[in-house]
Amino acid sequence: MWGTYTLVEQKAPNGYVADTTPRTFTIVRSKATDPIDATQLAKDVGAIENEISITSLSMTGGEWTPRNVALIGISALVLAAVSYGIAKRRRRG
Numbered sequence: 001m002w003g004t005y006t007l008v009e010q011k012a013p014n015g016y017v018a019d020t021t022p023r024t025f026t027i028v029r030s031k032a033t034d035p036i037d038a039t040q041l042a043k044d045v046g047a048i049e050n051e052i053s054i055t056s057l058s059m060t061g062g063e064w065t066p067r068n069v070a071l072i073g074i075s076a077l078v079l080a081a082v083s084y085g086i087a088k089r090r091r092r093g
Helices: 066-092
Strands: 003-007 023-027
Touching: none
Parallel strands: none
Antiparallel strands: 003 023
């Protein structure tokens, strides 16, 4: 348990890049007769930042090009015109 250790990330979670920077630390006991204290085991190895790996973006929403927006607008206008025509025809009869 006492000794010098090196912390190296072996595998990163999905979507992250592994930080392979070695972080060395030592755990010592001040005297062999001292009881083990939790503060002796606390060691700051510095900040370990998770770097996100973006290799591709999902196209769940599709691509909003001017052509797609125009098609949606035209479709809405056609639907409105057809609805207006049906409503006007029902009022006449």
